[in-house]
Amino acid sequence: MFFNERKTRILEAIINDYIATAEPIGSRTIAKKYDLGISSATIRNEMSDLEEMGYIVQPHTSAGRVPSDKGYRLYVDKLMPRRELTPEETAYLHSIIAGNISHVENLMRETAKAISVLTNYTTIASEPASNLTSIKHIQLLPMDESNIAIIIVTERNAIKNHMLPLDDVPDYETLTKLSFVLNDLLESNKLSDITKIEIEGLYKGSNILQKILDYIKQIMAQEDGVRVYTSGVKNILEYPEFSDIEKAKGIFKTFEEQEMLITLLGNNNENVQVVIGSENTLEQMKGCSIIKANYTYGKRDLGSIGIIGPTRMDYSQVFGVLNGIVKNINAVLYSITKET
């Protein structure tokens, strides 16, 4: 039993049909709908082989066949047409990116939203791991009579802001001077190495700097959390595989837990990556597939984006969209930067 051209055609037919209809597909249907020049009986024999080889399965004796995860894997790796973005899709994404270039958070959020609209699946997007040990810049600002703001720019150009309550808030000029001191410290040392003694020497008599440094260290310790956004969560309910409320609940629960999403998005390499059904490590996601990629602008890490749907998802379309974005974003951002 070997994998001939005819088997490939039949497997393709089954997968395409199943992606479109979510119904098990039988030999007669294939014979009628796809002009393969063979009878349903022959197709039956081939399907029997395909099942034995593990590419398709039968939900029950008297039903048609459904692709297995192994079948999808073959499809994704070998059979699936590699789509390019249509001009409309490109234009749409371009406009989204252009409208949000000034704000990375919005850019990620809106891109995710756009992908959900284009694909009708759920999109999750993460900020880059902020890793606050690599602080590039600190700025202090007065807020009100009892609070200052601490703005932190990381090496990866993420901007974080925090509030620190102080009994006695210095004015803007003083805070600016303090910011200079902090930034000087940053350039000469890793912030985590700075000892209390050094600070006393630098700015003696004041314990404000000390307080601020303690606070920043505290923030650094706490926050290596990455924020994850979801978009198009409602689309899940469009697919019959989740019409069972219990299954839907499992998915929704996962979508509300940051750590889960980070796990889902994790471990990306350069290219677009496809995780199919049972290949997922998370138990409740074994009925889903994820297509994900890192998202960069030049050397700058913008985060990761993943598109989640039922295993029966339109891999070709989604792969095309995500691949298009990853490949084109640099060009798009570059051209916009030059226009202005």
Added chain:
Amino acid sequence: MFFNERKTRILEAIINDYIATAEPIGSRTIAKKYDLGISSATIRNEMSDLEEMGYIVQPHTSAGRVPSDKGYRLYVDKLMPRRELTPEETAYLHSIIAGNISHVENLMRETAKAISVLTNYTTIASEPASNLTSIKHIQLLPMDESNIAIIIVTERNAIKNHMLPLDDVPDYETLTKLSFVLNDLLESNKLSDITKIEIEGLYKGSNILQKILDYIKQIMAQEDGVRVYTSGVKNILEYPEFSDIEKAKGIFKTFEEQEMLITLLGNNNENVQVVIGSENTLEQMKGCSIIKANYTYGKRDLGSIGIIGPTRMDYSQVFGVLNGIVKNINAVLYSITKET
């Protein structure tokens, strides 16, 4: 036909039972479960009256009764027990607030999450309308070789950050000087009044300031959008009233649209406010109730919080939780500020 004590008791029994079970409740059940000292036949008569008065309805002839929106309204306004927070709840909320005091966005997000956990309903929370026309402070920071960051602090102490691509990025010291100029302008004028001529005079030879001002104006024009967070969306699926996928879809769709959520949260006054079922203006929300309130810290507007559930929600509990938060947050925040 008048509204006697007995009718009140029966209505209470129906509402309590229905909140707990989501099943229509009949006269015999009331007679058995609640010791009102009257027979089911008498209860039947009273129920017939209550129905005529519009406080309860009958889904179909041979079913028990279910509270109407009017019934819930009476319950919320007059009958419902006013719960205080339990010590455990207070402690839990206290810990959430304490852990996120430095960052308003996180504070709102985590408080919303905590409420969802406590109540098992969905919580939505909005930032205060930022209204960028009231800028209190502007700070420019260098980011990389082709971008600067513009940090804006509004009168209400919200912090916004945006990126501006520039061909030629000034260094930190120059940007600090520019920030001083901008803040001087802010103090003397409304930013929107500043004309090009004035700027030329202030900082002649450079068009960077011009670019920045244009950009800020552009941001001001765009962004009066308020961000809204949702939490506990999955809880919706716990309630049988949304086991119909189509209904659930409608709700989920609403939760993904910022404008809808803003509408839902809008028009709050000082106190905790309850909107019941058909009182909602949004068509798809007429099967839900919302309990909402503004959320302030001293004079500072932190945003709004709303809790959404089926009309058959536990008003007493939710009202208690939200009321507790609104009343206590100042005390909690104050005590924490003093501790540090």
Added chain:
DNA sequence: TTTAGCACTCATTGGCATCGAGTGCTAACA
């Protein structure tokens, strides 16, 4: 090797009887 034919499987559908929770009404009772 392919295909026509046939017996067999089994989820789905619709019809039907049954069940039971609940009602409204009436008549008797306190």
Added chain:
DNA sequence: TGTTAGCACTCGATGCCAATGAGTGCTAAA
């Protein structure tokens, strides 16, 4: 005059059964 027991009636829910039909595997002929 208000309360209650009793009874006929309604109607959604449940369970059962037969019919349906899409699909299969196997066999034998082309």
